[in-house]
Amino acid sequence: MTNPTYLDCNATTPLAPEVREEMMRFFDVEFGNPGSRTHAYGTRAKVAVNEARRHIARVVDAQPEDVIFTSGATESNNIAIFGLAHHGRKKGLTHIVTTQIEHKAVLEPCQRLGEDGFEVTVVAPNEQGWVEPAAIAAAIRPETLLVSVMQVNNETGVVQPVAQIAEALAWHACYFHVDAAQGFGKELDGLRSPRIDLISISGHKVYAPKGVGALIMKRRRGTRPPLRPIMVGGGQEAGLRSGTLPAPLIAALGKAAEVALRDHGARRKACEEFKARALAALEPFDIQLNGDPARTLPSTLNFSIPAIDSEALMVALKEVIAVSNGSACTSNSYELSHVLLAMGLSEERASGALRLSWCHMTPEPDWSAVAAGIRQML
Template sequence: MTIAPGTDSFDQTASHGDSRPVYLDCNATTPIEPAVLREVVEFLQGDFGNAGSRTHAYGQRAKERVNRAREEVAAVVGAKPDEVIFTSGATESNNLAILGLEEIGRNTGRRHIITTQIEHKAVLEPVERLRDRGFDVTLLPPNRGGWVEPQSVADALRPDTLLVSVMAANNETGVIQPIGAIADALESHDTYLHVDAAQAFGKLLDELRNSRIDMMSVSGHKLYAPKGIGALILRRRGYRRIPLTPLTIGGGQERGLRSGTLPVALIAGLATSATIAVRHHDSRTAHCIKLRDRLITALEPLNASFNGDLDRTMPHTLNFSVPGVDSEAAIVALKDLVAISNGSACTSQSYDPSHVLVAMNLPDERIHGALRFSWSHLTEEPDWMQVASRLQLIQHS
C-alpha cells in the first residue's frame, strides 16, 4: 500500500502487487498509521534532541513533545499525564507491574496473586517467577465462551491478595473480559488491579476508563504505532502512588521507574496513534464489524465453530475452527490469499496447543483446527468466498 498525503489512512487503491496476500494478523502487529509515520520521521530527522537535555532548543522541543504525549495517552483512558510511564511495550509494562510489586508484597505479607489461565505469556511468566519466589498464585479458568466470571475473582480474594491481573481482551480469541464487573467486585478490597490492555487500548474506550483499574499495560504496535514503544499507566489512589520497585535503574527517568533515554520519536508516534484512535473510533469499529459479518457469512456452509462468544468479541478478531480442517494445512492453503495465524505471535514457533483454547475446555479437534483472523480499519477486504472455498476443499479432501 501507499500513503495518501495529508490523510490518516492508507490509499487502499495501491498495493505491493497481486502476489502479496491480504494481511489478517493485526493481533500480532498492525501497520503504521500514515500520520504516525510522518511524525515519527519528523522526530527522527529534525527534532531529534534528547528530552533530558535542558541547555538547548533541541532538548526542549523533545521534552515538550513527550509532555504532550503523556496528555494524549492519558486522555484515552481518563488518567492524568503524570500517571503515564513510557516503556518499550506491553511486555515490559506487564513485568514492571507484576514483578515491581514483589518488594511491597514481602514487606506487608501480602503474597497472593490472582490471574487467569488465558493471559498472555508476558503476564503468566512473571507471575510464575513470583510463585517460584514464594508467592501463592490462583489461576482462574475461563468459561466456554472465553471469559472469566467476575464471581470467580471475588471468590478467590483473600485478605493477603496483593494483585489481580486480568487482560482486557484476549489476543487469541478476541473475547472481551468483564473488567467493569471485576473492578466492582474489588471495590471493598485493597488489592491492586492490573489490566493488560495491549489488544484493547484505543479500541475499547469506556471499559478502560474505570478508575478502579490501578495499572494498565499499553502496546504501540497493536495500535498502528511503531514496535518498541508502550506505556504503563499507574493511577494514584488519592495522593498515593503505587509502590512499585523499578526493574531498570540508572538515570531516574520516568519517575525513577524506568531509567533510560526516552525514545521521543516512538513516544510521539504512540501519542498520535492514540489520539487518532479515539477520533475515528466509531468509523473504525464499523469497518471492522462489516468485515467480520461478511467473513461469518462466507463460513456458514462450512459449519464452522467460533472459539469465543461472538457477542463478547472484539470487532476485528475471529477465532474459528472448521470440522476436518487442520490449522497448519489451512494456513498453507491460504497463504497466497491471506496472512493469518493459529494463535499468539509470541508462541507461533511452537506447535503446542493453544493454552487459551485448552483452558476454555474445547474439544481437541477444535483446538488443533483453530484459525485466528484479525484485521483493522486499514485492511483491504479479501475475497471471503474464495477463502471459504479453499477451506472447503481441505474439508472434503
C-alpha cells in the first residue's frame, strides 16, 4: 500500500534536503557544545550558531544578536507574553490586545495573565478572516502593554496586515508581538517593519526539524523589549533562555532561513501552480472558500462543501491524501474551529471545513481519486 499524498504542511513540513545535510553534519561530526570555550569543537559549534542567527535575522531585517533560540514558536510566544508581565506590573501597564484567531500558544498565555490581574481585549476578525488595523488601533489604551497578532493564520492561511497594524501603533509605546510560525520565510515584507518588536518562529513550519525555533527581539531606539526569563539556570541566550544550545537543530534552522530567502520566488511559484490545479479539481463541487482568497498564502486552501462533514470526508480520502480540518495542536479533542467561528461561519459550515496545505516539495496527488471520494459523500 502506498502512502497518501501529504497535504498537511501547515501542521508540519518535511525537511528540506540541504537542511537535513546541515543538521546531520552537526550531529555526526561537529558535535561540540557551543558553550565550550576551550577547544575547537565548541568554537566551531558556536560559529555555526552565530551564522544561524545571521541568516534568521536577514529574513526580518533584524540584527543577529536579536535572535534568541528556543524550542519552537510556543515557547517563544510564552517568553514574549509572560516575559513582559513584570515590566507591565511595575509600570502600571496591565492591558493586552490580541485577536480571536490566534493560535492557542498566544490565546492561553494571554488568558493566564487575564486571570492574574491583566485585562485582555480580544479583537474579532472580519468575515474574510483578517483583522482590521483600525480595530486593533481602537482597542489601544494608555495602559496597553502588548499587542499580539499572528502573521498568517494556520487554519485559513490568511495573511494578516501586520505591517499596517504596526503603522497604526506608531503613536503608542506598547510592544508589538507577531507569531510568525506559519509565515516566516514564506511572506517576507510584513515582518520587516521596524515597529514590530517581537517575532516568534518555529523550525518545523519552514522545512527545518521539530524542537527548535527562535524569538527575535528587535531594538527600538537601541533598546530591546524588557523581557524577564520564564526559565533560569545558566544564563544562555542573553539570560532569556537557559540551557545547552542544540547546535544541530539551530544550524538546520539557520540553513532553512538561508534557503527560504534564496528560493522564495521559486517556492511561491510552485505553490501557486499547485493551488491552481487543486482549485480546478474541486471546481465541480461548488466549494465555499473560508478566508479571503486575495490574502491567502499560495500553499493553503481551507474550504467547505455543503452537506459534507469534514471528519467523514477525511476518512473517505485517507488512502489518497493526508489532510486536516484544523490546528494539529487541538486535534486530540476535536472541536469546531475557533477561527472559523470567530469569522462568523455557521457551525454547519465550520464542521464541514477541510484544510489542504502543501509546499514546493509536495508531489501531485491523484486529483481524480480525490474527486471520486468527494462524489461518494454527496
